[in-house]
Amino acid sequence: MASADLPIEILHALDKSTPLLSSEAFPNVKFLDLKSALDRLASREMIRYDTLEREEAILEPEGEQIAANGSHEARVFEVLRKAVEGLTVQELEKEIGDKNITKLGQGKAFKEKWISKTKDGKLQATKDSIDDLTQQQMQTIQNTKTLPDPKVLAELKKRKLVRMEKVITFKLHKGPKFALEIPEEAIDLTPEMIANGSWKTVTWKPYNFKARGADQYAGALHPLNKVRAEFRQIFFEMGFEEMPTDKYVESGFWNFDALFVPQQHPARDMQDTFFISDPKVADPPRAESAEDKRDYDTYWDDVRAVHQNGKYGSIGYRYPWSGDESLRLVLRRTHTTAISANMLYKLASKKGPDGRPPPARYFSIDRVFRNETVDNTHLAEFHQVEGVIADYGLTLGGLMEFMVVFFGRMGLTDLKFKPAYNPYTEPSMEIFAWHQGLGKLVEIGNSGMFRPEMLEPMGLPKDLRVYGWGLSLERPTMIKYGISNIRDLLGHKVDLGFVRNNPAVRLDKN
Numbered sequence: 001m002a003s004a005d006l007p008i009e010i011l012h013a014l015d016k017s018t019p020l021l022s023s024e025a026f027p028n029v030k031f032l033d034l035k036s037a038l039d040r041l042a043s044r045e046m047i048r049y050d051t052l053e054r055e056e057a058i059l060e061p062e063g064e065q066i067a068a069n070g071s072h073e074a075r076v077f078e079v080l081r082k083a084v085e086g087l088t089v090q091e092l093e094k095e096i097g098d099k100n101i102t103k104l105g106q107g108k109a110f111k112e113k114w115i116s117k118t119k120d121g122k123l124q125a126t127k128d129s130i131d132d133l134t135q136q137q138m139q140t141i142q143n144t145k146t147l148p149d150p151k152v153l154a155e156l157k158k159r160k161l162v163r164m165e166k167v168i169t170f171k172l173h174k175g176p177k178f179a180l181e182i183p184e185e186a187i188d189l190t191p192e193m194i195a196n197g198s199w200k201t202v203t204w205k206p207y208n209f210k211a212r213g214a215d216q217y218a219g220a221l222h223p224l225n226k227v228r229a230e231f232r233q234i235f236f237e238m239g240f241e242e243m244p245t246d247k248y249v250e251s252g253f254w255n256f257d258a259l260f261v262p263q264q265h266p267a268r269d270m271q272d273t274f275f276i277s278d279p280k281v282a283d284p285p286r287a288e289s290a291e292d293k294r295d296y297d298t299y300w301d302d303v304r305a306v307h308q309n310g311k312y313g314s315i316g317y318r319y320p321w322s323g324d325e326s327l328r329l330v331l332r333r334t335h336t337t338a339i340s341a342n343m344l345y346k347l348a349s350k351k352g353p354d355g356r357p358p359p360a361r362y363f364s365i366d367r368v369f370r371n372e373t374v375d376n377t378h379l380a381e382f383h384q385v386e387g388v389i390a391d392y393g394l395t396l397g398g399l400m401e402f403m404v405v406f407f408g409r410m411g412l413t414d415l416k417f418k419p420a421y422n423p424y425t426e427p428s429m430e431i432f433a434w435h436q437g438l439g440k441l442v443e444i445g446n447s448g449m450f451r452p453e454m455l456e457p458m459g460l461p462k463d464l465r466v467y468g469w470g471l472s473l474e475r476p477t478m479i480k481y482g483i484s485n486i487r488d489l490l491g492h493k494v495d496l497g498f499v500r501n502n503p504a505v506r507l508d509k510n
């Protein structure tokens with residue numbers, strides 16, 4: 001009975017009898033409908049109301065069953081009372097039809113001394129009649145919603161036969177402006193009202209200063225930005241320094257050659273890489289500032305040597321390395337490792353307290369591009385989270401342990417490692433984690449220890465070892481926010497509703 005006429009019905013009911021209890025006069029009206037009708041009348045001083053709060057005892061399903069059929073112990077007693085010869089436990093169970101009820105009831109009935117064992121081990125009743133107090137209590141609760149003895153009530157709650165529910169009832173009185181009709185009210189002051197003077201006599205709708213305003217959009221972080229912020233936090237807490245993320249265009253040299261990726265590698269193919277058409281080529285690598293005293297020419301020659309003929313104990317790839325190919329400009333392909341290479345090259349010229357390059361930890365979270373057919377899980381661009389750790393005496397076991405700690409910070413446990421291949425790392429490992437929702441292992445990252453062919457031409461000492469790893473920012477974000485189409489997450493269709501309507505993302509819900 002939630003009708004627009006509810007306020008009028010309330011007025012009429014109050015006219016017949018006052019005060020009035022809402023639980024009696026309007027037992028079936030939904031709480032919110034009733035409350036808003038009452039507030040509407042009260043704000044016009046047509047009625048007044050008090051709020052009465054009380055707790056009602058409600059029977060749980062088991063309590064209902066006892067109210068109807070008797071307590072377990074009474075049922076056991078009743079069956080045994082009728083069996084003059086007594087019953088075995090199996091017979092009793094068959095009669096009652098429920099193993100659990102038989103077991104519980106039997107125990108209680110023994111305690112009450114309603115039943116006993118015969119010499120031949122059968123069960124029998126000890127009297128002609130009993131008082132089933134529990135059933136009576138359940139029936140009292142059913143009828144009166146409470147029990148006179150609060151201790152007994154508490155006991156029944158503990159036994160999960162009843163639960164307490166808060167009930168709100170309103171006690172209604174007539175207000176000073178009580179009437180049987182709600183006067184017509186003006187909401188806005190119009191020019192006509194001023195012109196014809198009716199503003200002096202109309203009844204104005206009262207202001208409701210307690211009403212809550214409409215939801216305001218205070219701004220929200222895009223899910224990718226939220227997860228990005230979480231990753232940055234983890235990196236900073238673990239002592240990492242952020243690498244610059246200001247370049248989308250890179251020379252093939254830093255993107256591939258410095259990483260010991262051979263020039264005929266499929267990743268360098270048109271199908272995988274976006275090449276820039278104007279300008280087509282980069283300048284050869286050179287110092288970017290006056291402090292940079294590195295000899296880039298030697299480095300360039302060393303990269304050529306290690307690819308073409310092998311050097312530093314490596315036999316290389318043995319193909320004619322082309323300087324022009326390495327200067328082609330690319331939209332940074334599937335990895336941000338180009339920046340790591342550049343950072344490691346710079347690290348080689350730094351001097352720690354012992355005069356050698358100091359240990360370092362770098363990370364970046366940045367956009368990468370690849371020439372790919374677009375579908376639900378693939379776009380031509382995405383973001384990569386990349387980390388690098390350089391230190392003396394690092395081992396593969398240390399990398400695995402680090403991964404456990406790093407991904408553990410994101411709540412990913414039970415990692416699995418699988419041998420993999422990257423031209424720039426050896427050994428390399430793919431990292432998998434168990435995805436609860438999908439019920440399978442999913443790949444969450446790629447990692448490895450950078451090859452000497454990459455590090456030694458840079459001038460890094462032989463015993464400085466470097467871990468590297470990368471993962472997409474999109475995958476954990478899609479898992480976390482249950483997003484199945486990557487195009488909802490980034491791309492050309494910016495849908496504000498997606499951010500606004502996702503409660504997990506709203507800033508105020510943070």
Ligand SMILES: N[C@@H](Cc1ccccc1)C(=O)O
Pocket residue numbers: 334335336337386422425446447448467468469470471
């Ligand atoms: N560049 C790799 C990630 C990686 C970085 C550094 C070392 C090893 C692997 C990728 O695209 O997945």
